[in-house]
């Protein structure tokens with residue numbers, strides 16, 4: 867069955883194929899984008915740190931939203947890069963703007979994620995190392 871036929875599916879089968887396509891997308895970006903690997907490593911370290919210092923339920927929610935946001939922006943950034951390359955691989959000022967703006971979206975959200983991480987972990991990490 868090719869992808870056009872899969873797209874015509876309805877109900878549970880359609881849902882199943884949506885998950886298959888989504889997991890392929892995630893795997894593709896993980897394999898091909900170094901930044902995604904870096905995001906995943908940092909996210910894993912932060913999650914482990916969350917367990918170690920014992921952050922509150924609200925802090926967990928904030929952390930998960932922020933981590934999910936960074937990963938989602940990286941996925942959308944890669945999708946935009948590939949669509950731009952599909953339209954033309956030649957140099958074009960608009961292609962440059964599209965890719966630069968998409969990359970900036972990831973950068974801005976990542977900066978916010980770092981600040982949120984510092985706010986959540988600053989105090990508990992100091993206490994963990996006996997500075998407070």
Ligand SMILES: Nc1ncnc2c1ncn2[C@@H]1O[C@H](COP(=O)(O)OP(=O)(O)OP(=O)(O)O)[C@@H](O)[C@H]1O
Nearest residue numbers: 901943947954955956957958959961962965966969
């Ligand atoms: N077709 C193009 N025309 C003009 N500039 C381009 C073009 N393709 C890429 N660029 C420039 O090169 C940069 C890197 O593009 P590339 O497609 O290699 O993305 P990347 O290195 O995977 O980016 P990211 O780090 O965001 O994943 C873009 O941000 C853009 O400034």
